[in-house]
Amino acid sequence: MEDSNEEWVMVKPISDKDLWNPSSFSNEPDKKALKVRFNGAAKHWTDALPIGNGRLGAMVWGGISSETINLNDDTLWTGVPGNYTNPDAPEALSEVRKLxxxxxxxxxxxxxxxxxxxxxxxxxxxxxxxxEFDHDLAAYDDKTYERELDLDSATVEVKYSVGEIEFTREHFASYPDQVIVAKISGSKSGSLSFTASLSSKLQYNSYVNDQKQIIIEGPCPGQRKPPTLNAENDDKPKGIQFSAILDLQISDGTGTISVLEEKKLKVEGCDWAVLLLVASSSFKGPFINPSDSKIDPTSECLNTLKSLRNFSYSELYARHVDDYQKLFHRVSLELSKSSVSVTGDEPSLTVTTAERVKSFKTDEDPSLIELLFQYGRYLLISCSRPGTQPANLQGIWNDKVEPPWDGAPHLNINLQMNYWPSLSCNLHECQEPLFDYISSLSVNGAKTAKVNYEASGWVTHQVSDIWAKTSPDRGEAVWALWPMGGAWLCTHLWEHYTYTMNKDFLAKKAYPLLEGCTSFLLDWLIEGRGGYLETNPSTSPEHMFVAPDGKPASVSYSTTMDISIIKEVFTAIVSAAEVLGKTTSDLIQRVLKAQPRLPPTKIARDGSILEWV
Incomplete structure (x- = not known):
């Protein structure tokens, strides 16, 4: 500023009522459709279409004679709370530092x-x-098939014709009502007949109650090992218990519902059917053993269904869309006035998304980029909402008891990446589960810091889980030894404040977590070469280097990754202290003394940044 006596003016945060209402989401008839389209049923899990309300997720395959909808609950994990300390670590740490x-x-x-x-x-x-549908497949016309995810309404729709009858299925996951909903209908009265059941790859029991609702109950394994499915002689696992209930409603006066094999429902001759799927678990939090939980998952499910009793399908759908669009409609992206590609062609409404992706190398359709951008926002809204678990390695969707990399949140970039769009894409509420999770990590991380490293504050490493694991992973140091996971997560706290200017959040949530993280970092830094403070041992996540003696290695000191994160955390807490009037605290004074002693970033001859020095 030219006038050095002029004061900065703090701009108050924008309230929800002042949020911009993008014109791209108006009711104009020529608006671009934000839809992911397929012209056939999914052949692989990755081809199914995802829906979710933050806690419950589903993947819709869209089969004709048989349909599978994969279900997820974000609290279903193996295990119980653990001990994340290693009393032998200080001795090993001393030897590693010497080497x-x-x-x-x-x-x-x-x-x-x-x-x-x-x-x-x-x-x-x-x-x-x-x-399982009672369709005459000989009369099915595959040219009539449509399966699409409408990002504007967070709804999956499947359409196809069998003879002269058009069948339609609509699917959505409601956050306000905590239910997955599906409506199936036929264009001809009495044309819809099918059998419904629930199953799981976990150990489970399924039955139909006196309300003609299908109930499935079971346990997650109490430790990480593949479960023995439906084995009568197995000891009952003491892990998280789960329950799901499928409620069926059909058209009034047309059709019947009967019970098959005590665990299936047979629907015959109706006009339409509405399926309501609710689920619950005994998970009470990362510090409570499932065996001590007082939650009855089946009772919780029945109570949820009771609360939905007075809502029609149209009302459930309207409540879902209203809630979802309050988030989704905050941002629009327009890269062109129309969907016309560089070739001058406008994509047909019948062109599948897969075909559009394949042709992008030649037509560079800008509307495909818009679709991809909004699909990312859709996924974050669908897998992370206030009160849920944070988005894990697969968001919320999973079809395996042993998913790739355990489906666990990886703190060496993946968990951070999940939430990078939350602020710039105006979805700051979706970050709340991350901050709740960091709070849990700080509790266990304080024990890990004290025992493993004889340090104050709190620390966490490369991978965690629902129990807020903070100790290093198993295996090689190249991925397991990385005590910067918590520090990198803490940068999200300050960024959240700079976007929202929520001083209450900064004071009550962000600053205490930054304090604990900073305390650990100050203790982790040791006197090093050239008068600098250094981190030792230090790794660059999942990267190796060739040591001067020609041997491959991953452990050295003061990687650029370490120092960059530490610099960012120190800058954040000093800035936060200035806002909160805490600049004279002992912690901040220690940070101010440490900052100029952090190693500078080294540049190679070719201009690239050196990761190892």
């Missing part, structure tokens, strides 16, 4: 395995809705 100081990086890498811990627990699936 690094002696320039024996390969040997330090081998020795650092002694600092590794146990693996995380594993994200589980809930089960499947199975629908």
């Amino acid at each position: 690094v100081d002696d320039g024996k990086y390969a040997e330090a890498t081998t020795e650092a395995v002694k600092l590794s811990g146990k693996p995380s627990d594993v994200y589980q699936l809930l089960g499947d809705i199975n629908l």
